[in-house]
Amino acid sequence: MYRLKYDPESDVLxxxxxxxxxxxxxxxxxxxxIHLSKEGEPLFLEVLNASxxxxxxxxxxAKKEVAA
Numbered sequence: 001m002y003r004l005k006y007d008p009e010s011d012v013l014x015x016x017x018x019x020x021x022x023x024x025x026x027x028x029x030x031x032x033x034i035h036l037s038k039e040g041e042p043l044f045l046e047v048l049n050a051s052x053x054x055x056x057x058x059x060x061x062a063k064k065e066v067a068a
Contacts, residue, residue, distance in 0.1 A: 006050060008062055013050035017042045 003016040021037035028034075031048040047053050 006062055011048070011050050013047040013054060015045045015047070017044055 005014045005016070006012070007014070018037075018041065021039070021041055021043050023035055023043055024038040026033050026035045031053055033046040033048065035043050035045070037043055
């Protein structure tokens with residue numbers, strides 16, 4: 001299960017992939033930051049400048065947090 005959160009103040013969309021695992025490091029690829037565990041598994045992703053990168057998703061998420 002993953003969760004999506006949008007912070008309108010910082011314009012960041014966070015996609016939580018896993019609630020388990022210890023955060024080890026992050027890798028940045030342009031406006032995408034992937035936070036990884038010691039084992040290299042993704043824990044969560046951040047989409048920076050989200051309103052520009054994913055405008056339709058951000059409009060929906062600005063109204064409420066979505067869980068899938």
